[in-house]
Amino acid sequence: MMPRGKKKVLNYDEQLELIDGKIKKYTQRIADLKQQRQECVLQKQQQTMRELQSYMQQHNMDPASVLSALERAAASSSVKSVQV
Numbered sequence: 001m002m003p004r005g006k007k008k009v010l011n012y013d014e015q016l017e018l019i020d021g022k023i024k025k026y027t028q029r030i031a032d033l034k035q036q037r038q039e040c041v042l043q044k045q046q047q048t049m050r051e052l053q054s055y056m057q058q059h060n061m062d063p064a065s066v067l068s069a070l071e072r073a074a075a076s077s078s079v080k081s082v083q084v
Contacts (some may be wrong), residue, residue: 010018056066 056062061069
């Protein structure tokens with residue numbers, strides 16, 4: 001086995017500079033990932049809205065009828081939970 005050589009001993013300033021560089025690198029990576037996540041969330045919301053609009057069109061529903069149905073369902077479920 002061949003020796004790999006001695007590792008250079010860094011002084012504190014060099015160590016701090018290396019650490020700061022790594023922090024900056026990972027901070028940027030985290031910011032990039034947060035941006036990607038936000039884009040994914042927006043795409044998911046858009047897909048959900050398209051599905052909802054498609055459902056409403058298929059069932060000849062307008063926003064008022066959807067709200068009415070949701071209110072009836074909510075009232076029905078709250079009555080059931082009280083009866084239990």
